[in-house]
Amino acid sequence: MLVFLIRRLVGTVPVLVAVSIFVFGFVRLLPGDPARLVAGPDATAQDVAAVRIELGLDGPLLQQYVRYMGQTLRGELGRSAKTRQPVAHEIGARFMPTLWLTVAAMAWALAFGLLVGVISGVRRGRWQDHAGMVMAISGISFPSFWLGLLLIDLFSVRLGWLPTGGYGDWTHFVLPSITLGAGVAAVLARFTRSAFVEVSAEDYVRTARAKGVPERMVVWKHTLRNALIPVVTMTGLQFGFLLGGSIVVETVFSWPGLGRLLIDSVSFRDYPVIQAEILLFSLEFVLINLIVDVLYAFVNPEIRLK
Amino acid sequence: MSAAAKAAGVQSPLSEFWRRFRRKRIPLVAGGAILLIILAAVFAPWIAPFDPAAPDYENVLAGPSLLHLAGTDVFGRDIFSRIIWGGRVSLSVGFVSVFLGGFAGVALGLVSGFFGGWVDTAAMRFCDVLLAFPGILLAIAVVAVLGPGISNVIYAIAVFSMPVFARLVRGSTLGLKQTVYVQASRSIGVRRFPLVMRHILPGTLPGVIVYLSLRVGTSILTAAALSFIGLGAQPPSAEWGAMLADGRSYLGVADHLTLFPGIAIFVTVLAFNLLGDGLRDALDQKLRT
Numbered sequence: 100m101l102v103f104l105i106r107r108l109v110g111t112v113p114v115l116v117a118v119s120i121f122v123f124g125f126v127r128l129l130p131g132d133p134a135r136l137v138a139g140p141d142a143t144a145q146d147v148a149a150v151r152i153e154l155g156l157d158g159p160l161l162q163q164y165v166r167y168m169g170q171t172l173r174g175e176l177g178r179s180a181k182t183r184q185p186v187a188h189e190i191g192a193r194f195m196p197t198l199w200l201t202v203a204a205m206a207w208a209l210a211f212g213l214l215v216g217v218i219s220g221v222r223r224g225r226w227q228d229h230a231g232m233v234m235a236i237s238g239i240s241f242p243s244f245w246l247g248l249l250l251i252d253l254f255s256v257r258l259g260w261l262p263t264g265g266y267g268d269w270t271h272f273v274l275p276s277i278t279l280g281a282g283v284a285a286v287l288a289r290f291t292r293s294a295f296v297e298v299s300a301e302d303y304v305r306t307a308r309a310k311g312v313p314e315r316m317v318v319w320k321h322t323l324r325n326a327l328i329p330v331v332t333m334t335g336l337q338f339g340f341l342l343g344g345s346i347v348v349e350t351v352f353s354w355p356g357l358g359r360l361l362i363d364s365v366s367f368r369d370y371p372v373i374q375a376e377i378l379l380f381s382l383e384f385v386l387i388n389l390i391v392d393v394l395y396a397f398v399n400p401e402i403r404l405k
Numbered sequence: 406m407s408a409a410a411k412a413a414g415v416q417s418p419l420s421e422f423w424r425r426f427r428r429k430r431i432p433l434v435a436g437g438a439i440l441l442i443i444l445a446a447v448f449a450p451w452i453a454p455f456d457p458a459a460p461d462y463e464n465v466l467a468g469p470s471l472l473h474l475a476g477t478d479v480f481g482r483d484i485f486s487r488i489i490w491g492g493r494v495s496l497s498v499g500f501v502s503v504f505l506g507g508f509a510g511v512a513l514g515l516v517s518g519f520f521g522g523w524v525d526t527a528a529m530r531f532c533d534v535l536l537a538f539p540g541i542l543l544a545i546a547v548v549a550v551l552g553p554g555i556s557n558v559i560y561a562i563a564v565f566s567m568p569v570f571a572r573l574v575r576g577s578t579l580g581l582k583q584t585v586y587v588q589a590s591r592s593i594g595v596r597r598f599p600l601v602m603r604h605i606l607p608g609t610l611p612g613v614i615v616y617l618s619l620r621v622g623t624s625i626l627t628a629a630a631l632s633f634i635g636l637g638a639q640p641p642s643a644e645w646g647a648m649l650a651d652g653r654s655y656l657g658v659a660d661h662l663t664l665f666p667g668i669a670i671f672v673t674v675l676a677f678n679l680l681g682d683g684l685r686d687a688l689d690q691k692l693r694t
Contacts, residue, residue, distance in 0.1 A: 117534045128550050236682070240675035242626055244633045245649060245667035248656060256657035343539025350634045362634050365549045373549050380542050 103396050111385055118381040123167050125377065126154065126370050136368055137180050153177070154370065171378070177371035181364070186375045189360065196266050197349070197356035200279060201341045203272050208280035208287060209334060215284070216291025220326070221318055223296060231288060238285025243344055247278040247351035264353035275352040279344050283337045290333045294326040301325070328398050335391030339384045425687040432683020435676040442673055446492035455483035457490040457643045466659045476661035478651065484661065487643035488669045494555060494644045495673065499625040502562035507617055509563070510570025511609070517571065518578025519601055529575070532568035540565040541627055545636065553636045555644070561631075562624045573616060577609040584608075611688040618684055622677030629670050645670045 126133050134151035135142070142150070151157050154177070155167055170176070176186035219231035254274060255263040261270050298304065299322055307321045308314075346358030353359070357376060364372040427433060445452055455473075461481030469476045474485040517528040535543070540562075547561035548554075581587055587604050595604075629646030631637035638644030640651070645666045652662025 113530065114534060117530075121534070125546065125550060236678055237671075237675065240622065240626070240671055240678050242629055242633075242646075242649075242667065242670045242674070244630060244646070245663065245670065248649065248653060248663050248667070252656045252660060252663075339539045343541040346541060346545065347630045347634060361545060362636070365545060365553075365636060373546075377542070377546050381538060384538060 100396065104393060107389065107392055107396075111389055114385055115382075118378070118385065119168060119171070120164075122374055122378045122381070123164055126156070126374055127160070127163075133370055137370060176375040179364075179372050180369045181367050181372070186371050189372060190357065190375060190379060193355060193357045193360050196354060197342075197345055197358060200272070200275055200345055200349070200354060200356060201338070203276035204280035204341055204345075205283065205334075205338060207276060208284035208337070211280075212284040212287025213291050213330070215288040216330075217295060217318075217323060219288065219292040220295030220299070220322075223299075228292075232292070235285040235288040235292075238281050239289070241281060243278055243282060244347050244351050246281055247274065247348060250274045250278060251351075264351070266355050275348055275354055278351065279341060279348045282344065283341060286337060286340075287330065287333065291326065291330050294329050295322060298322050298326040328395070331398055332391055332395050335387055335394065338387045342380055342383060422687055426683060429683055429686065432680050432687075435679035435683065438672065438676040439680060442492055442676070443496060445489050446496050449489045449493055453483075453486035453489045455486040457482060457487040458641055466655065466662075468659070469661055476659070476665075478648075478662055479655070484648070484665050487648060488645065488665055491643040491645045491648060491666070491669065492673075494638055494642065495625050495628060495670070498555060498559055498562070498628040499621040499677075502559045502624050502628075503566050503617055503620045505559070505563035506566025507570045507613065507620070510567040510572075511574050511606075511613060513567070514571040514574025514576075514609070515578055515601055515606060518575040519582065519597070519605065525575070528571065532571050535565060535568040536572075538565070540623075541630060544627060544631060548631065548636045553639065555628075555632075555638045555642070558628050558631050558637045562627055566620050566624065569620065570613060570616060573612050574609045577612055578605055581605045581608045615681055615685040615688060618677055618681035622674040622681065625670065625677070626674050 132147070134147050134154055134156055137154065138147045138150040148157075155163055155170070157163075158166075174187055176190075178184065179186055179189050182189065215231045215234065219228040219235075222228050251263050251274060254261045261273055264275075265271055304317060304321050307317050312321070345354075345356060346361060348354070349356045349358035350362055357379070360372065361376045361380075363369075364376065459482065461477065461483075464473070464477050464481040465479060466477065466481075473483050476484050478484055478487070513528055513532075517525045538546075543565045544558065544561035547564055548557050551557040551560065582605070587600070590600055590604055628637055629644070629649070632644045632646030633650045635650065638647045640647060648666040649663050649670075652659070652666070655662050
């Protein structure tokens with residue numbers, strides 16, 4: 100296990116380097132002069148030069164990269180072009196709302212998705228299966244922003260039970276987390292069902308039935324436990340999807356999170372913030388993949404012995 | 406295979422596919438729906454009852470009626486007509502982006518799987534990195550570089566569709582390389598390019614076709630989301646996601662503003678997903694999930 104862990108950790112290094120080059124290259128790929136864009140059309144040549152130094156766009160490319168990496172590793176992400184606040188500060192304030200929203204969405208999506216998936220798998224071919232899978236394919240095809248609007252319309256505007264948006268107590272979490280989690284719940288339901296059906300065809304399940312193991316035990320112990328192995332990976336990967344989805348859902352619900360900050364900075368061309376956000380999102384994603392792999396190796400010994 | 410089919414000899418793959426595909430009703434209906442949506446988009450100027458951009462200040466925010474089937478928006482523009490015209494935008498974004506990404510991905514996958522070695526390693530690591538980003542984040546990054554607008558959204562979606570196809574095609578290429586007929590063609594000295602194009606590429610196509618359908622649905626959804634958050638189609642363009650964004654402020658006052666564009670997106674994406682599922686069942690049993 101330790102060897103696997105070390106090998107996997109070493110394996111993330113090239114990905115991290117690629118991510119850093121991508122994020123570094125991002126501002127430099129912009130058509131035109133980013134320093135001129137940030138400084139504004141009325142800026143003098145001196146202003147533009149000052150902004151260029153502030154953005155780290157002066158000097159040879161390699162030197163820029165080394166400087167950029169040094170600053171990033173020390174946590175110096177520059178200042179927002181819009182608010183003039185340190186980027187780290189801006190992002191820090193937005194981090195927890197997004198994290199909690201993601202966790203809340205994943206919690207219900209996982210519970211609901213597994214439940215529907217298992218019921219569909221056990222009742223394969225019957226109405227429970229059909230109903231579950233109709234829900235799942237609809238969930239995958241449903242635009243999250245429209246779902247959000249429909250929920251706001253019903254529960255906030257018409258019934259007045261829940262707030263239309265913003266960040267606060269648990270009532271603020273209900274609608275955004277349902278909106279964000281719906282797609283993931285649908286994916287997990289489909290995936291759990293197919294994993295379940297696949298394992299049901301295994302010899303050991305048939306053997307268990309043949310030797311007279313009670314059906315409930317066959318489902319829970321022999322089938323479900325093995326079916327859950329690929330579901331672990333899928334769940335982890337869906338966390339990344341939630342990070343992406345949060346960008347849209349936060350816009351719908353005026354959620355003060357990272358996603359809305361990203362959209363605002365893209366519209367405002369606030370490059371230091373965009374750069375830092377893309378870096379942060381990528382790091383989170385690399386970290387999630389790492390955790391998923393380790394967890395996978397933990398539940399499935401075959402992987403770590405390879 | 407039934408006894409009758411056997412007696413008739415070997416069937417062409419296409420008729421075999423059609424025989425399996427038409428057994429299920431849902432993918433057929435989905436395919437029909439897609440055909441209708443495509444036809445409506447192509448013939449929009451003749452089908453749409455109103456000019457999608459013409460304001461009518463006498464008829465602002467009117468609910469659905471016989472004259473305006475889906476009501477009118479803030480400027481009195483006919484929403485039904487706008488949805489039909491909007492189909493042009495959504496469908497072209499979906500098809501163009503996925504075909505661009507699919508084309509690049511298939512090429513990369515073929516090269517990667519056929520040649521192996523460092524080419525393969527480099528290509529797959531590149532795909533890993535691309536896949537390491539959530540699609541919409543990658544799309545936003547591309548839009549941030551190129552600027553908002555529908556054509557940039559197409560490039561953005563093409564970029565994140567590419568690795569999906571590359572991986573898929575690489576996988577089947579590796580398998581096909583070992584088949585007897587490929588080995589045999591090699592042994593009689595068929596050159597590499599014809600070998601790949603004639604003997605390997607066709608074998609990878611079933612999976613590619615399935616993913617094309619599934620990815621078109623995803624792409625339409627992503628494009629609508631990007632337009633909704635203001636990074637895609639710009640007003641006054643009649644794009645479904647942008648229409649939803651316009652209708653946001655009238656929730657509870659004029660729900661038809663968000664209802665009908667929402668239905669349009671949902672039905673279109675659902676149809677592509679159902680078709681993709683049906684194609685998968687009919688084309689390739691191994692791809693079944």
